[in-house]
Amino acid sequence: MASVGKHIRQLRLARHLSQEQLAEKLFVTRQTVSAWETGRAQPDLETLERIAAVMEVEPTVLIYGPNAGQDLHALKKKWLRNGIYLGILLAAAYYLLFFCGFWDTWIHGLSYQFGDEAYTVEMEEIPGTWTLELDLTDPESNVGQVLYEDSNGCSIEVANLAWNVDGDRAWNLWLRAAGTCLPWRGTIVSGMMTASDSEIFPRFSTDQAASMTVSCGGETWCGTPVADTLLFKNWKNRGYTLFCGPGDPAQLPASVTISVEGLLRFTTRRLR
Numbered sequence: 001m002a003s004v005g006k007h008i009r010q011l012r013l014a015r016h017l018s019q020e021q022l023a024e025k026l027f028v029t030r031q032t033v034s035a036w037e038t039g040r041a042q043p044d045l046e047t048l049e050r051i052a053a054v055m056e057v058e059p060t061v062l063i064y065g066p067n068a069g070q071d072l073h074a075l076k077k078k079w080l081r082n083g084i085y086l087g088i089l090l091a092a093a094y095y096l097l098f099f100c101g102f103w104d105t106w107i108h109g110l111s112y113q114f115g116d117e118a119y120t121v122e123m124e125e126i127p128g129t130w131t132l133e134l135d136l137t138d139p140e141s142n143v144g145q146v147l148y149e150d151s152n153g154c155s156i157e158v159a160n161l162a163w164n165v166d167g168d169r170a171w172n173l174w175l176r177a178a179g180t181c182l183p184w185r186g187t188i189v190s191g192m193m194t195a196s197d198s199e200i201f202p203r204f205s206t207d208q209a210a211s212m213t214v215s216c217g218g219e220t221w222c223g224t225p226v227a228d229t230l231l232f233k234n235w236k237n238r239g240y241t242l243f244c245g246p247g248d249p250a251q252l253p254a255s256v257t258i259s260v261e262g263l264l265r266f267t268t269r270r271l272r
Helices: 004-014 019-026 030-038 045-055 059-064 068-099 102-108
Strands: 119-125 129-135 146-149 155-163 170-178 180-182 185-190 211-216 219-222 224-228 235-244 255-261 264-270
Touching: 004 030, 004 045, 004 059, 019 030, 019 045, 045 059, 129 146, 129 155, 146 255, 155 185, 170 185, 185 235, 211 235, 235 255
Parallel strands: none
Antiparallel strands: 119 264, 129 255, 146 155, 155 170, 170 235, 180 185, 185 264, 211 219, 211 255, 224 235
């Protein structure tokens, strides 16, 4: 309220009124008007409304100044403009998240893209053979060894090597394939792709599979597929039985070499 007197003076002069003339219109003395304008006194709210009526302005103009109305109008336009921009931004974000695959890709990754009709899945066999030596004296040391990787972010590494004591007493190797995906495209390299009976994500599948050869001490034989897990987001596992044998590593050869050929690259592409 400290600037009310200054605003009264500005409005009075803008209307070419003397202090006496304004005092007459308000039924107060000239000294009262002078006291307002010099800040020695303050009009009460009722008097403010009377002054605003005489000056033909809103009471807020007396409090905040002659430009308050213009500033308020500009502020309203700014908020309206920002609101429109925010609405457009939110609508675009909603469209991208829920209609362009961003949200489901972030939550479910490739497993979503393999099952959604908005995506097509292409499969190609990668020529070449990939080998890896496995240490049987310390099976856990093999975990993390990389069998395959490429510049697209796809990789296949050892997830587990262990003796199946409760089953067929065989040495089983599990390989983990990891892929990458964006809302409009994804890729993974694996030995096979198994279908799911899920009603939410019925996944692409194929009977074609990579083969594994195991060699040790001049002998060679085929690794037998154990299982192929479903695609969980951007990764999946595939197991092989390397051979049946004792569970004591001391009775085993120091190492075996696996060779894998016929790896498959699966690529998803968004159609719409």
